[in-house]
Amino acid sequence: MSDRELDAAGIRDPELRAAYRRCRALNAEHGRTYFLATRLLAADQRPGVHALYGFARYVDNVVDEPDAGSSAAEVRARLDDAERHLRDGLASGRGRHPVIAAVVDTAARYDIDPALFTAFLESMRMDLTVRGYATRAELAVYVHGSARVIGLQMLPVLGTVTDPAEAAPRAAALGEAFQLTNFLRDVAEDLDRDRVYLPADELTAFDVDRERLRWCRERGHADQRVRRALADQVARTRALYREAAPGVAMLRPASRPCIATAFTLYSEILDRIEAMDHDVFARRAVVGNARRAAVAAPAVLRSLLARRRTREVAR
Known part of the structure; x- marks a missing residue:
């Protein structure tokens, strides 16, 4: 993380600055689309966003990418350790963990409800034992x-x-x-972890089950039944984007270009899935670098103008 961002946010403590830098690195490595969008935020906002992403990615990696040979008990112990560091940090106002210290500081700075972190950790624990969801209501939990x-x-x-x-x-x-x-893009990878994040009853409506998904994974192509089932899932996901869309205008003007860019680029992953005729087993649906740049370029101008107006109003 650049010193300018940390300075702008008033983060002075060397250990804390190191924790924020680690979170930024996690964001840059694992969340390329989202990281690109964060460049459109004001410098003082970026450390907090990176801290939230970095914490989520760190815990997700504990669950999904354990060290080779780790037992389920060892993964659970590491998750327990992360939860303890977070709980103690939120209670004391200062974290000691090289990643969690940053999110503890961000939670205090922005008065973020600790219950939101508890709910996140509860879902991560579900990944240790739950391999599928019978209904959308179950998945919603x-x-x-x-x-x-x-x-x-x-x-x-x-x-x-x-x-x-x-x-x-x-x-x-x-x-x-x-x-x-992400679930739709990563159906194949999730199957490799023996997980399915698509409601089983909605798949059954198209005569699709886990075994058919596995068969498609082995072949490297989706059959017509799976394509129709995934088209249904894409349509349901698009409805959520429509529900979320009015929220962009509710944000501070300086924050809107970031979220609008993330909104566009993530929703275009669905466009790529549709362009592939919903065959998520043939290749991964991605938005290319040229398209990312084309979306981000005008957003940079909007971001700069919004920040300028904010400074002028503050004078």
Whole structure:
């Protein structure tokens, strides 16, 4: 993380600055689309966003990418350790963990509800034992903690021009839309971890089950039944983007280009899935660098203008 960002946010402690830099590195490595969007935020906002992403990615890696040969008990112990560091840090106002220290500081700076972090950790624990979801209602329990609360954590950092309670449902819906987009893009990879994040009853309506998904994974292509089932899932996810869309205008003007860019680039992953005729087993649906740049370029100008207006109003 650049010293300018940390200085702008008033982060002086050397250990804390190192924790924020680690979170930024996690964001840059694992969340390229989202990291690109964060460049559109004001410098003093970026450390908080990176801290929230970095913490989520760190815990997600504990669950999904354990050290080679780690037992389930060892993974659970590491998750327990992360939860303890977070709980103690939130209680004392200062964290000691090289990643969690940053999110503890961000939570204090922006008065983020600790219950949002508790819900996130509960969903991460579900990944240790739950391999599928029978209904959308069951999946919603997981998604609340894994995605909707992320949108709610972000809201105080981004700021709003309306009552935050009015913007909160939109922020939560956008977090869910991003998560469901990832689920659709990553069906094959999730199967390799023996997980399916698509409601079984909705797949059954198209005569699709886990075994058919595995068969498609082995072949490297989706059959017509799976394509139709995934088209249905794409349509459901697009409805969430529509629900979330009015929330962008509820944010502070300086934050809107960032979220609008993330909104566009993530929703275009669905466009890529549709362009592939929903064959997520043939290749990974990605938005290319040229398209990322084309979306980001005008957003940079909007961001600069919004920041200038904010400074002029503050004078």
